[in-house]
Amino acid sequence: MxxxxxxxxxxxxxxxxxxxxxxxxxxxxxxxxxxxxxxxxxxxxxxxxxxxxxxxxxxxxxxxxxxxxxxxxxxxxxxxxxxxxxxxxxxxxxxxxxxxxxxxxxxxxxxxxxxxxxRIASPPVLWHSVVWFKEEVPCCSFISWTAFLRRLPTRDRLISWGLNVPPGCVLCSAADESISHLFFGCPYAVAIWSRFCGRYMAVPPASLSDVVVLCRQLQGPHARAVIVLKLINQAIIYSLWRERNARIFQGVSSTHQAFFRVVDRRLRDRLLSLSLPSVTAPSPSLLELFFCFLDPYS
Structure with missing residues (x-):
């Protein structure tokens, strides 16, 4: 009081x-x-x-x-x-x-x-614009934000709270589950990221910080491609988290191909819903830029 x-x-x-x-x-x-x-x-x-x-x-x-x-x-x-x-x-x-x-x-x-x-103001974090931006999908942004804060209840975090849960990753069973492994180190995740290694991304990112660095590198003439990269990052993180939970709580799993189709459909739907570029200043649409991210050999 x-x-x-x-x-x-x-x-x-x-x-x-x-x-x-x-x-x-x-x-x-x-x-x-x-x-x-x-x-x-x-x-x-x-x-x-x-x-x-x-x-x-x-x-x-x-x-x-x-x-x-x-x-x-x-x-x-x-x-x-x-x-x-x-x-x-x-x-x-x-x-x-x-x-x-x-x-x-x-x-x-x-x-x-x-x-x-x-409020007590703190210095802005480097990744804030990767999570919060005009074209975001709110549900994907929320999971990405929680991942950047390292607050998702992954198994390593649950164990640190004293819970008796198996430590292994449910996507690959080859390593313990953590934020970095689940979204970037797991072979299942790497295979999905590799599908988007086209013109703008040479190799799959190894961490959340790698995504931030890549977004900063694509500024300038490639600024619109950054929007697509941010959406790809959020869609993959969101979908991997849903896949992980589906395997744990529902006992169902998706193949790499089925998982990629879900991510691809989610991204195309979002990009189609965004406004088209100005006719007076023609430039590639976001959907056209998305095709530049797709691996031509996949």
């Missing part, structure tokens, strides 16, 4: 009108901040003002109705209140203002601005 009040102190201010809405103890309506934080739990008893009272309830006969000051905090409050107009019933309603982008306060609330001020 105190943490929530601290947040309000930083982001919310109240301008007193008739005092019927503003809470005497909890709202930031004086320069002292929320008075409950200043006086503590004993404040309502010391000032004889209920904990849920509004500012107007601290007024009687046109004057602030407070007992004589018996502490330094009470003296300070008396001084501050002497500079504030006593609210009367004929005044306008109390108004609340939220901190804005410039650091001041405005009547409208912005969740984006508030979030930017609450």
């Amino acid at each position: 105190l943490q929530m009040k601290d947040q309000l102190q930083n982001f919310l201010r109240c301008s007193i009108g008739n005092g019927n809405r503003a809470l005497f103890w909890h709202d930031y309506w004086t320069d002292l901040g929320p008075l409950y934080l200043m006086f503590g739990p004993a404040g309502p008893r010391a000032l004889r003002i209920p904990i849920d009272a509004t500012v107007s309830q601290a007024v009687s006969n046109g004057n602030w109705n407070l007992p004589p000051a018996r502490s330094e905090n009470a003296v300070t409050l008396h001084i501050v209140l002497s500079t504030i107009s006593v609210p009367v019933s004929s005044d306008v309603e109390d108004a609340y203002a939220w901190r804005n982008r410039s650091g001041g306060f405005a009547a409208s609330f912005s969740s984006k601005t508030t979030w930017e001020r609450i």
